[in-house]
Amino acid sequence: MCVALPGKVQKVFGQKALVDFNGNQVEARTGLVDVKTGDYVLVHAGCILQKMNEIEAEQMTELFSQLEAFR
Amino acid sequence: MNNSILMIHGSGGQATDDLIQTIFTRSFSNEMEDSAVVAGHQKLAVSTDSFVVTPLVFKNGDIGRLAVCGTVNDLLMRGAIPKYLTCGFILEEGLSIDLLKKIVSSMAQAAKEAGVSIVAGDTKVIEGNGGMYINTAGIGFVDPKVDISAKKAQDGDIILVSGNLGDHHAAILGDRLSIHSEIESDVAPLNTMVERLLESDVELHSMRDVTRGGLATVLKELAENSQKTFHIYEKDIPVSRAVQDFCGLLGLDPLYMGNEGKCVCIVAKKDAQKALSILRHSPYGQNASIIGSVETDRPGQLLLHTDIGGIRRLSVLQTEGLPRIC
Amino acid sequence: MMDRTDIIRYLQSYDGPEVSIMEVCGSHTGAISKSGIPSLLSDKIHLISGPGCPVCVTPSSYVDRLIELSMRKDTCVVTFGDMLRIPGSTVSLAQAKGQGAHVEMVYSPFDILKLAAKAPQTTFVFAAVGFETTMPVYALLMQTLEQESVSNVKLLTALKTMPPVIDTLCAQQAKIDGFLAPGHVAVVTGYKVFDPLAQTYKIPFGVAGFQASQILVALYGILHAYHQPKVMNFYPEVVTEAGNEKAQELIDRYFEPVDAVWRGMGIICGSGRQLRNQYSAFDAGSANLNEDHKMNQKCCCDKVLTGKMRPYQCPLYGKACTPLQPQGACMVSEEGNCHSYFINQRNDR
Numbered sequence: 001m002c003v004a005l006p007g008k009v010q011k012v013f014g015q016k017a018l019v020d021f022n023g024n025q026v027e028a029r030t031g032l033v034d035v036k037t038g039d040y041v042l043v044h045a046g047c048i049l050q051k052m053n054e055i056e057a058e059q060m061t062e063l064f065s066q067l068e069a070f071r
Numbered sequence: 072m073n074n075s076i077l078m079i080h081g082s083g084g085q086a087t088d089d090l091i092q093t094i095f096t097r098s099f100s101n102e103m104e105d106s107a108v109v110a111g112h113q114k115l116a117v118s119t120d121s122f123v124v125t126p127l128v129f130k131n132g133d134i135g136r137l138a139v140c141g142t143v144n145d146l147l148m149r150g151a152i153p154k155y156l157t158c159g160f161i162l163e164e165g166l167s168i169d170l171l172k173k174i175v176s177s178m179a180q181a182a183k184e185a186g187v188s189i190v191a192g193d194t195k196v197i198e199g200n201g202g203m204y205i206n207t208a209g210i211g212f213v214d215p216k217v218d219i220s221a222k223k224a225q226d227g228d229i230i231l232v233s234g235n236l237g238d239h240h241a242a243i244l245g246d247r248l249s250i251h252s253e254i255e256s257d258v259a260p261l262n263t264m265v266e267r268l269l270e271s272d273v274e275l276h277s278m279r280d281v282t283r284g285g286l287a288t289v290l291k292e293l294a295e296n297s298q299k300t301f302h303i304y305e306k307d308i309p310v311s312r313a314v315q316d317f318c319g320l321l322g323l324d325p326l327y328m329g330n331e332g333k334c335v336c337i338v339a340k341k342d343a344q345k346a347l348s349i350l351r352h353s354p355y356g357q358n359a360s361i362i363g364s365v366e367t368d369r370p371g372q373l374l375l376h377t378d379i380g381g382i383r384r385l386s387v388l389q390t391e392g393l394p395r396i397c
Numbered sequence: 398m399m400d401r402t403d404i405i406r407y408l409q410s411y412d413g414p415e416v417s418i419m420e421v422c423g424s425h426t427g428a429i430s431k432s433g434i435p436s437l438l439s440d441k442i443h444l445i446s447g448p449g450c451p452v453c454v455t456p457s458s459y460v461d462r463l464i465e466l467s468m469r470k471d472t473c474v475v476t477f478g479d480m481l482r483i484p485g486s487t488v489s490l491a492q493a494k495g496q497g498a499h500v501e502m503v504y505s506p507f508d509i510l511k512l513a514a515k516a517p518q519t520t521f522v523f524a525a526v527g528f529e530t531t532m533p534v535y536a537l538l539m540q541t542l543e544q545e546s547v548s549n550v551k552l553l554t555a556l557k558t559m560p561p562v563i564d565t566l567c568a569q570q571a572k573i574d575g576f577l578a579p580g581h582v583a584v585v586t587g588y589k590v591f592d593p594l595a596q597t598y599k600i601p602f603g604v605a606g607f608q609a610s611q612i613l614v615a616l617y618g619i620l621h622a623y624h625q626p627k628v629m630n631f632y633p634e635v636v637t638e639a640g641n642e643k644a645q646e647l648i649d650r651y652f653e654p655v656d657a658v659w660r661g662m663g664i665i666c667g668s669g670r671q672l673r674n675q676y677s678a679f680d681a682g683s684a685n686l687n688e689d690h691k692m693n694q695k696c697c698c699d700k701v702l703t704g705k706m707r708p709y710q711c712p713l714y715g716k717a718c719t720p721l722q723p724q725g726a727c728m729v730s731e732e733g734n735c736h737s738y739f740i741n742q743r744n745d746r
Binding site for chain 3: 321324375376377379380381383385389390
C-alpha cells in the first residue's frame with residue numbers, strides 16, 4: 001500500500017525518526033535517506049523512503065509546456 | 072479481597088456476594104432480587120448489545136461507558152427515551168479488581184448522564200487472561216406519535232450527520248498498532264440532541280447511529296430499505312485532519328470507520344437548517360453537518376460525489392477493516 | 398498553467414482516438430476507484446488495472462510454503478495483513494491460523510525484531526512479498542539482522558520488479574497505449590527504468606503520485622503524448638531520474654535477480670529477486686516455489702491481472718466470488734483489482 005501523503009520528521013534518534021502525520025506519530029527507520037528534524041518525508045512500511053523536494057511552480061509549468069508541444 | 076478476579080468470584084456463594092456488594096451495588100441502584108420491577112409505559116423500545124472491545128480502557132472512554140452509550144443510543148434511534156438498563160458481566164480470571172471498579176464507576180457515570188437506571192445485573196467468571204465482556208439490554212419509552220424508521224426516507228429529504236467520523240475506530244486501532252496520536256474515542260450518549268429533535272417540530276423520518284461499518288454501511292442500508300437514492304458529498308462529510316491522515320497511513324476509509332457517539336438523521340427538506348442548528352447546539356453535536364440528499368434516480372444506491380467531482384458507488388462494509396500495508 | 402478543472406474538462410470532452418491506459422500499481426487502482434475518476438472520463442478513455450498488487454501475483458505454492466512453516470512447533474510466520482486471506486492451493490494463512498498455525502500481523506517488517514527478541518527459541522519468518530518499493534525495507538532489515546547478529550529471523554521471499562512484467566504485457570499483446578507508472582517504485586528505481594520500455598514499444602509513461610489530482614494530471618500528460626516514447630515525471634516531489642541510489646545499493650548487496658513466477662502469467666525471466674548465496678542462512682526456503690494452482694478453475698485472475706479482462710467480465714465476479722467468499726487472490730487483497738472494483742461497484746460504464 002502506497003501512502004500518498006508526506007509526514008514531517010519530529011526528531012531523529014539513532015537509526016530511527018519520529019514522523020508526524022497531522023498528529024499521528026510513527027517511528028520510521030532512517031537507513032535509506034539522511035533526514036533531519038523538519039524534513040517532509042515519504043514513509044513506506046516503517047521506513048523513510050525519500051525526502052520531499054520543494055517543487056518550484058516553474059517546474060510544473062515547464063512540464064506542461066512540453067506537453068503542449070507534443071501535439 | 073484479592074486484587075484480581077478468581078474463579079471463585081463466579082461461584083454464586085460468598086465470594087460472588089462480596090464482589091457484588093463491594094463493586095456493583097455501590098455504583099448501581101438495583102435491588103438484590105431475582106428480577107427488577109419497574110414502572111411501565113404504553114409503547115416501549117427494547118434493545119440489547121454486547122461489548123468485547125480491546126483495550127478495555129482507551130482515550131476518552133472504556134468498555135463500561137461504551138456498554139451504556141451503545142444501548143442508550145440504539146434506543147434513542149427509534150425515538151425512544153431510554154429509561155432502564157440491565158447489564159451482564161463476563162469476567163476473565165485475572166482481571167484487575169481496581170480496573171473493574173473503574174469501569175463500573177464509569178458505567179454509573181454514563182448512566183447518570185444518559186438518564187437511565189441500571190436496574191438488574193449478572194456476573195459470571197470464566198477462565199482466561201484478565202479480559203472482560205459486557206452485555207447491556209435497555210428499555211425506552213416511546214411517545215405514541217413518534218414514527219421513525221429505516222424505511223421512511225422520502226424524495227427530497229436532507230441527510231445530516233451529527234459530527235466527525237472515525238475517531239473511535241482510529242483511537243482503538245492506533246492503540247493496537249502503536250501509532251501515537253491525540254485522537255480520542257467519541258463514545259457518548261446522544262440523549263440531548265435526539266430529545267431536542269423529538270420535542271421540536273422537525274419532521275424527522277429516519278435516524279441511525281453510525282457504529283461498526285461506518286457511515287457508508289448505515290446509509291447504504293437506509294437507501295436499500297427505503298428504495299431511494301442517497302447522494303452524499305465528500306467535501307461536506309466531517310472528518311478531522313488527524314483521522315484523515317490516520318486513514319491515509321493505514322489505507323483505511325473514514326466512511327467505513329466505526330463510531331460510538333454519532334448519528335445520521337434524515338429530515339424533511341424544509342426543516343434541514345433547523346435540525347442542523349439543534350444538532351450543533353447540543354452536546355456532542357458541534358461538528359454536525361448536512362452531507363447530502365435523498366432522491367429517486369437510482370433506487371437503493373448510495374452515491375458519493377467525490378472532491379474532484381467524480382461519483383463513487385458505495386457498498387456496505389465488505390472486509391474486516393484491517394490495515395493494509397503493502 | 399492548467400488547473401484541475403481544466404484538466405477534468407479536457408478528460409471529459411476528449412474525442413481523439415480510443416486510448417487504453419494501464420495503471421500498474423494496486424494503490425493507483427484503489428485511488429482511482431475511491432475518487433470516482435472513471436466517472437469523469439470520456440468514453441474514449443479506458444483505464445485498465447494491471448498486475449501491481451504484490452500478494453495477488455504471488456503463486457499458490459508460496460502461500461502453501463508459508464502455511465507449512467507456520468504449522469511447525471518452533472516457527473512463527475510474520476506478515477502484512479494482506480497476505481492472511483490469500484488462498485494457497487487448499488487454504489489461506491488465516492484459515493490455517495484457525496487450525497493452530499503461528500501467524501503474527503505487523504505494520505512494518507522491523508516489528509519482527511521485537512518478536513524475535515522476546516522468543517529466542519522461535520524462528521520468525523517474514524513473508525517478504527513486494528515490488529521495488531518494499532525491497533529496500535527488506536534490505537535494511539537484512540542489514541540490521543547482520544549488524545545485530547539476530548539468528549532467529551528469516552525471510553521467505555517473493556520479490557518482484559516492474560519493468561520485466563510491463564515488458565511481457567507489451568510484448569504479449571495488449572492494446573495498451575500508455576502506462577500510469579507506479580510512483581513509489583519510481584522513487585526507488587528512478588524514472589529512468591521506464592525509458593527502454595517507452596522506446597521499444599513507442600508508448601508514453603506518466604509517473605504519478607497517489608492523490609486523485611496527481612493521477613488526473615498524469616492521465617492528461619499520457620493522452621498528450623499518445624504513441625510517443627516519453628517518460629514524464631508528474632511526481633517530482635519525490636521521484637528523480639536516478640532514484641534513491643542508497644536504496645538501490647542496499648538491494649543489490651543482499652538480493653540478486655531470479656526468474657520468477659507471476660500468478661496466472663507463468664515465469665518471467667529475471668523479474669524476481671532472491672537473497673544472494675552468501676545470505677542463504679537467512680532464507681526460509683524461497684527457491685522453486687513455482688506451482689500455481691487455481692482454487693476455482695473458472696477464476697479469471699490471470700486475465701484480469703494482464704488487462705485482458707475487466708473484473709466485472711469474469712463469470713464468477715460478484716456471484717461465486719465476493720470479498721467474503723473470494724475464489725482468487727484479486728478479490729482478496731484490498732489492493733486487488735477485483736476487490737477494488739467490487740467494493741466500489743465499479744463497472745466503468
